[in-house]
Amino acid sequence: MPTLLEFSDLNGWDDDDHDAALSVFVKTCDRMDGFEWPQLCGVAKNHTDGRAFFELFFKPVLIEDGAAPLFTGYFEPELNGSRTRSSRYRYPIYAKPDDFTVGAPYLSRREIANGALSGRGLEIVWVDDAVELFFLQVQGSGRVRLDDGTMTRVGYAGKNGHTYRSIGRELVRRGTYDAHQVSAEVIKNWVRRNPVEGQELLNHNPSFVFFRERQELHADLGPIGAMSRSITTMRSIAVDPVTTPLGAPVWIEKLGETPLNRLMVAQDTGSAIKGAQRADIFYGTGDAAGSEAGRIKDGGRMIVLLPIQLAYGLLEQVTG
Template identity: 35%
Template sequence: MIAPLFRRGRLALCVAALLSLVAGCDKEPTKLEPVKVDTYTKANWEELPVTSDADLLAGFTAWRSACARLAKDPVWAVTCTSASQVTEDAAAIRAYLKAQLEVYSLRSARNSPQGLITGYYEPVYPGSLERSEQTQVPVYGIPEDMVVVALDSLYPELKGKRLRGRLEGRFLKPYDDAATIREQGAKAPVLAWLRDPMDLQFLQIQGSGRIQLESGRQLRIGYADQNGHPYRPVGRWLVEQGQLKQEEVNMGSIRGWAEANPQRVPELLASNPSFVFFGLNPDSSEGPRGSLNVPLTAGYSVAIDRKVIPLGSLLWLSTSRPDGSPVIRPVAAQDTGGAIAGEVRADLFWGTGAEAGELAGNMKQQGQIWLLWPKGVALPNSAPAPAPGAKP
């Protein structure tokens, strides 16, 4: 959301201050580096690990669900138009993919095909539309005093970079960090009230969720904006404090530590200066909407690093569940996240509720990713960086 009240002349008065506010940028680097050409290593269809017909159909259907939004994208326009004619048959899908797309193995900066595959989900937490003795934790909408500036309006080399802050006179100062917002509140609408501050933290990490009201209704909320401060995993803080070992960090262990150390929860939360503001979503049984603004499909939608993989891309994923069982399937790049960075990196959406949360919270697997890219279309270079989310 770009603030419409800024005139170009007024913005120029404080642009020097804007560029110096590293904490207010979407990402810490102030310059986009082009992705190396060898990130995309040409491969053959025969090199892809075999998937089942059911997974092939589900992954293709998840990707095709975004074609209405991709129809005007020159990269996907032709491919999506022809995709609408493909029948729901595994043989027909395979023939279509081989005719339309080429295969590229993604490689890390060290030329390794292996990378990190994590998981996320849509949590459901108890709450209320009114503040009460049991519900004291506010879920904020977008603050009315937060200004968002697109830096590439003056500096094209900062394409995709945004700066968030608050006006003080003629100057833009960094917006409050998470600890300040929790202590002093925000000049923002309160969408709902939660019981546990850790519930809010996990909602912010996941980027969307549902609040279970006493009436039986589930209030659906999704990422709307962020305070401009960098996301720092609370699990990292626990490791640095010697409270958990690196291999022990997951949502369950973080939650367990918080329950055992309630007096230190404010300190834990303050270690992550990022704070997410939410918006209300329509009541629906569909999955939450990702950065591409299409409903996510459990098991077949992923969040990716947009500098490497453009939103809307079709990928081939080979990884495993936390129990070691294989996950080999096409998946759709339909979301992004502040902590999802790197060439061989994806966050697999597992669905809604406790069972999905168990999978997502324990998933920290090695895996490989192949980009399925339209024939005759130039490979991606440095796609614009997304607004920061807060997924782990």
């Protein structure tokens, strides 16, 4: 159910950096569909006052579907790697095999870990940590800092068609941890302390992701989001595109230990991001970003900024 608000209803609106939000909006607005969005995109590219732009052309709309609001965080992993295999760098990031068919079950994680793809020249790079590689697959993209001082990026190219199984839930099922104790860092540390059992735990999840190298991306830019453009640390969010248009500005009021009131842009999606009041905040690249993102599981509310015509049209559709 949509509710039209005023900008004065948005907590902290006066204190945000609206120009920063405008620059992020401009990065993807030319990829938006419809009649109103392309027109606004043209105006945005020649506008220098972010706050005036948003307040003049948009209306805040609170869209609710009955589900409790939830904000989480995500990040881009950064791994250590090498172009050649060694005793340190022995875990391969694989490119998509030529006999791979989208939607059809392929080799399982266990089979691949046991060498089913060895000798086929599919290794993009080799990394030094099996569990970091596992979480790279969970995130779907990342950077690899190579031993020659260069950097490369890898992005999602496909998965093997097996159902994802949570290894965190498996540790709880085994009685290793209680549910409230499990986090990405806890899992990583447990696998490193128990390398043999740890690999068996990773193999519990048969789903496996293949990658492709993204050399065209500058190392200083963010990973590619759902709109085929780089996303921006602490300004891009993943949303449910069924309820929130991709590319739309979204005002978030996140509660929790680190409250956040900020104008974001909906530039990404995620399989777990479902519902009108659900968003995943992009916290950046590397371990520090991952640590911060992993702690986020907060309530609050999110308000979509829609072009004025669309906002009133949405309200008319609902009220009849």
